[in-house]
Amino acid sequence: MLRVMTLLPAWLCTESVVVSCSTPACCSLGNCTNASTVPSAAAADAGEAIQEHQDDLHTVLSLETTAKIIALLAVIYVVWKIAFSPLNRVKGMSDVGWGFLHGRHQSWFLWCLGFLGCTMGGRLSSGELAEKIRRLQKLRRSGNLPPVYPNGWFAVAETRDLIRKQVLSVQVLGQHLAVFRSEAGDARVVDAYCPHLGANMAAGGVVRGNCLECPFHGWQFNGSDGTCTTIPYSNKIPNIAKVRSWDVTEANGFVFVWHDAEGRVPQWQIPRVPEVASGHWRYRGRTQHEVPA
Numbered sequence: 001m002l003r004v005m006t007l008l009p010a011w012l013c014t015e016s017v018v019v020s021c022s023t024p025a026c027c028s029l030g031n032c033t034n035a036s037t038v039p040s041a042a043a044a045d046a047g048e049a050i051q052e053h054q055d056d057l058h059t060v061l062s063l064e065t066t067a068k069i070i071a072l073l074a075v076i077y078v079v080w081k082i083a084f085s086p087l088n089r090v091k092g093m094s095d096v097g098w099g100f101l102h103g104r105h106q107s108w109f110l111w112c113l114g115f116l117g118c119t120m121g122g123r124l125s126s127g128e129l130a131e132k133i134r135r136l137q138k139l140r141r142s143g144n145l146p147p148v149y150p151n152g153w154f155a156v157a158e159t160r161d162l163i164r165k166q167v168l169s170v171q172v173l174g175q176h177l178a179v180f181r182s183e184a185g186d187a188r189v190v191d192a193y194c195p196h197l198g199a200n201m202a203a204g205g206v207v208r209g210n211c212l213e214c215p216f217h218g219w220q221f222n223g224s225d226g227t228c229t230t231i232p233y234s235n236k237i238p239n240i241a242k243v244r245s246w247d248v249t250e251a252n253g254f255v256f257v258w259h260d261a262e263g264r265v266p267q268w269q270i271p272r273v274p275e276v277a278s279g280h281w282r283y284r285g286r287t288q289h290e291v292p293a
Helices: 024-029 041-084 108-121 126-139 274-278
Strands: 002-004 017-019 087-091 152-158 167-172 175-181 187-191 206-208 211-213 220-222 228-230 248-251 254-259 285-289
Touching (some): 152 167, 152 175, 187 248, 187 254, 211 228
Parallel strands (some): 087 285
Antiparallel strands (some): 152 254, 167 175, 206 211, 220 228, 248 254
16 A cells, blocks of 8 residues: 655645555555555645635736726826816805805804894884885986996807807806807807797707707807898798897907997907917916806
């Protein structure tokens, strides 16, 4: 009988296997050619456990490598964003103490105090109420005041934000405007509301050539003069089918509209900055504060 150890490490060899040999003499001389190493069942299980452990280790390493790659890409993106992308800091009215206009940042305690003050203060007498009404009437007298908005060019969009066939909704100068870029690449500005049924063409409007199409009934209005060019279900176009078009110019990376209280054509043009036009100066960002006006 010959007792043969497996070729696994010593700490894995928990059992030995006995194999028979037909020539004991050769075994005593150490020249037995019939002996073979047969792994035991425990050694085979240990080998499978090692293989599973190695597979798990490879999986963990793969997850760690993936996480490192994702983290590296995130760092590269942040660095690129800071170094090359414009940084705009926009502070809304809520950030500067006007949150109560939107019903935000109002504590429950202050609301209770206001409610108690209104309920416990009682009603105004007839004389006090009449005095308040007279004061409000005086404040509402307009008198001879200058126009609310001065004459001139007003920026309504940035050139880089207005791509071809895109429509932007802009509220400026007390007006609601639809700013779009035609298929030819020209910036156009018209009043946002369709004269048909008052639909907002800045919300869902489609650019067709040099026209803006109403999203409801398909009326198309020329961006140059505001006239209606197409009504899908009619061959006759009413004379009142027209929206106001605004004088537009693009300069120094912005889209401007001309406002004149007397309705005159533009009286002057915006000076072009050569460094901006050539790309030598690039826009890097701004700080923007929203104020109640």
